[in-house]
Amino acid sequence: MLKEFQISLSVFLLLFACGFLYEMTLKPRCFFSCIPTYKTMMKPENILRRRSIVFLETTDRLEPSPLVSCAVESAARIYPERSIIFLMKGLDNNSTYLPLNATYPSFSLLSAIRNVFFFPLDMETLLQETPLFSWYTQINSSAEKSWIHISSDACRLAFIWKYGGIYMDTDIISIRPIPEDNFLAAQASKFSSNGVFGFHHHHPFIWDCMENFIEHYNGNIWGNQGPELMTRMLRLSCNLTDFQKIKDLKCPNLSFLHPQRFYPISYKEWTRYYEVWDVEPSFNDSYALHLWNYMNQDKKAVISGSNTLAENLYQKYCPITYKNLIQGKERMDKGEPKDTIPPTK
Numbered sequence: 001m002l003k004e005f006q007i008s009l010s011v012f013l014l015l016f017a018c019g020f021l022y023e024m025t026l027k028p029r030c031f032f033s034c035i036p037t038y039k040t041m042m043k044p045e046n047i048l049r050r051r052s053i054v055f056l057e058t059t060d061r062l063e064p065s066p067l068v069s070c071a072v073e074s075a076a077r078i079y080p081e082r083s084i085i086f087l088m089k090g091l092d093n094n095s096t097y098l099p100l101n102a103t104y105p106s107f108s109l110l111s112a113i114r115n116v117f118f119f120p121l122d123m124e125t126l127l128q129e130t131p132l133f134s135w136y137t138q139i140n141s142s143a144e145k146s147w148i149h150i151s152s153d154a155c156r157l158a159f160i161w162k163y164g165g166i167y168m169d170t171d172i173i174s175i176r177p178i179p180e181d182n183f184l185a186a187q188a189s190k191f192s193s194n195g196v197f198g199f200h201h202h203h204p205f206i207w208d209c210m211e212n213f214i215e216h217y218n219g220n221i222w223g224n225q226g227p228e229l230m231t232r233m234l235r236l237s238c239n240l241t242d243f244q245k246i247k248d249l250k251c252p253n254l255s256f257l258h259p260q261r262f263y264p265i266s267y268k269e270w271t272r273y274y275e276v277w278d279v280e281p282s283f284n285d286s287y288a289l290h291l292w293n294y295m296n297q298d299k300k301a302v303i304s305g306s307n308t309l310a311e312n313l314y315q316k317y318c319p320i321t322y323k324n325l326i327q328g329k330e331r332m333d334k335g336e337p338k339d340t341i342p343p344t345k
């Protein structure tokens, strides 16, 4: 038991020492100006000590879109005492040499936020010492048609098992703190999502999910390792009933949060985020808003001055993103210079 603990501790330190060194080598020339000094002085093991919020990018994409940037910035504002961790697969791949800040304004503005930390996502290291590791070493990922989603499903479980905290999809805008530690989010009655969930590290529910993941693995069924997995595991331990009013379900060892908490606008109505409302919803019963980006195939975007619900949410919950990527973009398009990013509090 002690040995196991030591191994996982050293893997943890190694992973984050690498990540930290990476971050220091990432911007050698703006080391003292782009990253606030207190951030570079932090020890990597302290970054995760405060239950973090984790976001994942399992494609090689490096440039956070405005919505991704808004998700990360809003989380950084709502959880000022916590670390916001962004694991990116693309950082794994020789991108250390790219001047990322100059290439990607969203990367630059997010890394300037005090409690936001980028790390390379090394899936093999992350899955080590979890039930998912043997599955990972055997699977031929290029033969899996939904690998980007499946690898993300796996990584979020492994991260929350190892370090605890909250996992969030990159299309979720945080609007107030989630007052629960161990929770799943209902997408509908009796149906859990895996787009946002939180647990203490080494929570048995997550371990059981990882075991079930490999036992019932089927990459051809959409969501089988994602929402379906969470839902079938929840059903095993909890008497799932319909929600009564806006009240969460208390299950053994976890809370099952009402759809209003994250999905006040359901996927069928997702375009409402990109419309102008006569009276905007107050979202008083919500902790964060899922914008259903996978429904957004025709790439609806937030446009400055459009007064859509999404634009007003950006202005309120991710003002730096709004100013630089929505307003700033239009000004740059017109050939005017971009504002410098103000320091966050």
Ligand SMILES: *[C@@H]1O[C@H](CO)[C@@H](O)[C@H](O)[C@H]1NC(C)=O
Binding pocket: 060, 092, 093
């Ligand atoms: C690294 O990048 C190259 C070119 O973009 C790509 O073909 C390759 O698959 C990437 N490797 C990894 C491990 O992501």
Ligand SMILES: *[C@@H]1O[C@H](CO)[C@@H](O)[C@H](O)[C@H]1NC(C)=O
Binding pocket: 094, 097
């Ligand atoms: C990695 O980047 C360096 C510096 O830009 C370049 O010389 C090298 O060819 C790259 N390697 C790969 C495998 O892309």
Ligand SMILES: *[C@@H]1O[C@H](CO)[C@@H](O)[C@H](O)[C@H]1NC(C)=O
Binding pocket: 027, 028, 029, 030, 099, 101, 102, 108
């Ligand atoms: C990015 O960093 C380089 C130095 O590494 C600096 O010259 C450049 O001005 C920075 N760009 C932005 C947009 O901050």
Ligand SMILES: *[C@@H]1O[C@H](CO)[C@@H](O)[C@H](O)[C@H]1NC(C)=O
Binding pocket: 140, 141, 142, 143
């Ligand atoms: C993995 O799958 C790809 C695509 O189906 C195939 O071309 C390749 O031969 C497979 N590799 C192995 C080692 O089975």
Ligand SMILES: *[C@@H]1O[C@H](CO)[C@@H](O)[C@H](O)[C@H]1NC(C)=O
Binding pocket: 239, 241
């Ligand atoms: C499940 O909950 C319903 C409604 O609260 C209750 O009537 C039923 O007895 C419960 N079943 C079990 C097995 O606890």
Ligand SMILES: *[C@@H]1O[C@H](CO)[C@@H](O)[C@H](O)[C@H]1NC(C)=O
Binding pocket: 204, 205, 237, 252, 253
């Ligand atoms: C709740 O957690 C404890 C340990 O933390 C575990 O022993 C127990 O089996 C769990 N209960 C359920 C229903 O998962």
Ligand SMILES: *[C@@H]1O[C@H](CO)[C@@H](O)[C@H](O)[C@H]1NC(C)=O
Binding pocket: 282, 284
């Ligand atoms: C939402 O909360 C705010 C502040 O707590 C309050 O002023 C407002 O009346 C509430 N709106 C609704 C619809 O409950």
